[in-house]
Amino acid sequence: MIYKQLIKAKSLNLLAVLVLFSSVSNATQTTPESEALIEELVKQISSTMIAVVDAEKKAGKDVNDLHITLDIPGKHSPNLGLILNVDDKKGFRVLNVTPGSLAESLEIRQGDLIAAINGVSPDSSDKKVVFAELENTLPGDTIIFDVYRNGVTKRIEALVEGQYTPAIKLEIGESSAKNEQESSVEEQEASASNKIEDNETLSESSVCGVISTFFKPPETRNLYSVFISQIGERKILSSNTSYKLPPGKHVIRVHEAIDDPFFKRYTRSTVHRGQFLDFEIEVKENTTYYLAAEFNRNARFKERTGDYWKPVVWRVREDRPCEL
Incomplete structure (x- = not known):
């Protein structure tokens, strides 16, 4: 996540930790500090929902029908x-510098000047290219900062660790009995489908690899985000960003989400669902494959033929334990 400040600052605090509970009771024992934060969070949610209800009333809607669900992996x-x-x-x-972050542990301070990142200097290269070195940093990568302070430049090299954001599930309002019944049927069908798929995909081994669309690819390399709508014959939720698959060849249906100033869409498909292509990838165990849409600017007027893009693996991470 990148946040702009008044002087066009950008934030690299890439993790906002949110812990939401569908009820006040905790499934696990939490510390007194966490309980205090949860209580404050409940107050904030309640305050926000009062504003939402007021907005719905002003729009002439029946607030008794208000039903909102959030499900973020x-x-x-x-x-x-x-x-x-x-x-x-x-x-x-x-x-x-955010307290508890990697930058703090490296003793980077407010007022320091980062003169280079991974050996690339912002004063001699396109700053977008240099900033992309930060945006595309993943847990497990090594990052190198050249930090200038008080007339001295110090090179700092560090392994980037990851932090985990728990899944967020939040339901506001009550659905009608009909919706609940339909939802129950859909859940049962999905559960049965998953059981069948698990039986089909799981063999003697439970090792796996991962395909992911979570990290934003570097636009400086004409790479843009994608989402997945189908794996093999199985249709999936496009809101998910990572999928575990058994080793072997898999056909992935990938939709492009190209947002380039040189690209103008002339045909309109479903909202936010760009054209799709089926993409075959061979998955190896304990390996993560990051997918992207490679944009061909020279073919930007060939939207109808689909020649303007193709799905690619833009990054591969090996030796990442994966178990089905």
């Missing part, structure tokens, strides 16, 4: 903890 993210002013001509000026 858990994920691992790097926690660099840097808020930077990217407009400094000499480099990236550190505006703030």
